[in-house]
Amino acid sequence: MKLDEVVISKAIIESYKDKLVEALDVDVAIVGAGPAGMVCGYYLARAGKKVVLFERKLSVGGGMWGGGIMFNEIVVQDKAKTVLDEFGIRSRRYAPGYYLADSIESVSTICSRAVKAGLKIFNLMTVEDVMVRDKRVNGLVLNWTAVEMAHLHVDPITMRSRFVVDATGHPAEVARIIERKSGIRLNTRTGKTLGEASMWADVGEETIVRHSRQICPGLYACGMCANAVFGGPRMGPIFGGMLLAGEKVAGDLLKRLSARAK
Ligand SMILES: Cc1cc2nc3c(=O)[nH]c(=O)nc-3n(C[C@H](O)[C@H](O)[C@H](O)COP(=O)(O)OP(=O)(O)OC[C@H]3O[C@@H](n4cnc5c(N)ncnc54)[C@H](O)[C@@H]3O)c2cc1C
Numbered sequence: 001m002k003l004d005e006v007v008i009s010k011a012i013i014e015s016y017k018d019k020l021v022e023a024l025d026v027d028v029a030i031v032g033a034g035p036a037g038m039v040c041g042y043y044l045a046r047a048g049k050k051v052v053l054f055e056r057k058l059s060v061g062g063g064m065w066g067g068g069i070m071f072n073e074i075v076v077q078d079k080a081k082t083v084l085d086e087f088g089i090r091s092r093r094y095a096p097g098y099y100l101a102d103s104i105e106s107v108s109t110i111c112s113r114a115v116k117a118g119l120k121i122f123n124l125m126t127v128e129d130v131m132v133r134d135k136r137v138n139g140l141v142l143n144w145t146a147v148e149m150a151h152l153h154v155d156p157i158t159m160r161s162r163f164v165v166d167a168t169g170h171p172a173e174v175a176r177i178i179e180r181k182s183g184i185r186l187n188t189r190t191g192k193t194l195g196e197a198s199m200w201a202d203v204g205e206e207t208i209v210r211h212s213r214q215i216c217p218g219l220y221a222c223g224m225c226a227n228a229v230f231g232g233p234r235m236g237p238i239f240g241g242m243l244l245a246g247e248k249v250a251g252d253l254l255k256r257l258s259a260r261a262k
Contacts, residue, residue, distance in 0.1 A: 023052040023120055027257055029140050029161035030054070031127045031174050034062020035239060036212070036223020037167030038110045038119070039083065039246025040253075045118035047254050052159075053119060056126045056145050061107035062169055063224075068237025072103040077205065080240025083247055087113050106239075128156055130164065130174060130219075132182045137164050137174075137218035162260070163253055165220045167246075170196065172228040175215050184216045186229065194231030196224075204235030212245035213252065222249040 028044050030037045033055035044051040059065075067073045076084060076091070076099050084091045084101055089109050091099040115121060124145050131139030143156040166174035175193050178184050185191035204227060211226035221229045223242045235241060 019120060020122070023122065024159045026050040026052050026159070026161050028052075028163045028165060028253055029159060030165040030167055030222075031140065032056075032062065032167035032169060032223075032225075033060035033111075033121060033123070034167060034169050034223060035064045035107070035110060035242040036169075036225075036246045036249075037062075037165065038114045038121075039243050040165055040167065040222050040250045041119035041121075041246075042087075042110065042114035042117050043247055043250030044253060045114060047250075048118075049254070049257060051119055052161075053121045054125045054127055054140065054142060055121060055123045056148075058123055060111050060121060060123060064103055064107050064239060064242070067103045074101050074103045074106055074239045075099070075237065076101065076240035076243065077238065080243045083240075083243040127168075127174060130177055130182070131158055131160065132178075132184065135182075135184055135217060137178065137182075137184075137216065138162070140164060163218060163220065163256065165222050165249060165253075166215065166225050166229075167222040169224040170228055170234075172221070172225040174219065175221060175225065175229045178216060178219065186215050187213075188215075188230055193229045196228045197231060197233040199236050200233040201235045201238055204233040205238060205241040207232030208235065208241035209244045209248055212249050220249050220253065222246060 027049040028051040030053040041053050078097050081099050089106050091101040094100050125142050126145045126148050127140050129141035130137050139160040141156045147154045208227050211230035212222045215221045223245045
């Protein structure tokens with residue numbers, strides 16, 4: 001059989017179009033494919049929820065690929081080892097309470113398991129705005145990253161979601177859009193994002209999980225973004241908190257979604 005380039009093109013366009021149309025009305029939309037966003041997406045998809053994730057970059061994985069100072073090893077603490085085990089990521093004990101895993105195996109396995117569980121990931125798409133109705137976040141405004149990079153005047157498209165998760169890491173991009181444009185008060189001490197504090201691994205790892213929660217109606221913070229919003233310290237190259245944050249936000253959302261379904 002001779003290969004026909006037009007058939008190849010049609011296959012890609014038709015399949016992508018169907019996937020994108022399906023993504024326009026979902027249970028949960030996650031912004032950012034770092035470890036926190038992908039773990040959150042995995043647990044939601046595994047529970048049968050309709051969940052999509054939008055990632056600005058070509059590759060998923062956020063800041064996890066580089067481990068610490070580009071040494072591609074990650075460290076996790078006792079509590080987070082269970083998440084590594086859930087994904088089937090191999091780890092080894094370095095010292096009591098400290099486990100090591102290969103960052104490449106970690107990112108690729110989390111991504112693979114999440115997609116196989118049913119998470120739909122759209123890379124090369126930037127979330128540039130949110131949809132707000134009655135003081136509640138209920139969707140996202142999307143554009144191609146290439147449009148953003150080239151500063152083209154091209155209008156975005158919009159999707160609807162029962163809940164949105166900001167997993168954009170340090171910049172906390174969705175929370176900052178809300179702060180700038182919506183007039184909604186965030187659930188922080190000042191009603192605004194508090195910004196991240198200086199490095200303190202022990203405290204940062206605990207606060208990142210506690211802070212991974214609802215920021216305002218319809219919007220949750222997850223992962224590094226949560227410490228940026230609620231004012232926790234950065235924690236350096238230990239990644240357990242990101243994994244546990246994703247698991248926690250997924251658990252919170254599953255409760256909210258089942259309550260809404262009743
Ligand atoms: C400057 C810098 C400092 C860092 N300092 C620390 C530190 O102190 N402690 C620490 O543990 N780690 C640090 N890291 C590493 C890393 O950010 C985190 O450890 C970890 O990867 C955070 O996981 P996450 O899933 O919360 O977010 P990330 O891994 O950062 O992933 C966020 C993802 O969201 C995507 N994204 C962002 N905005 C949008 C948008 N509008 N639309 C679509 N996608 C979007 C990004 O492209 C990225 O892939 C740092 C990274 C950077 C770049």
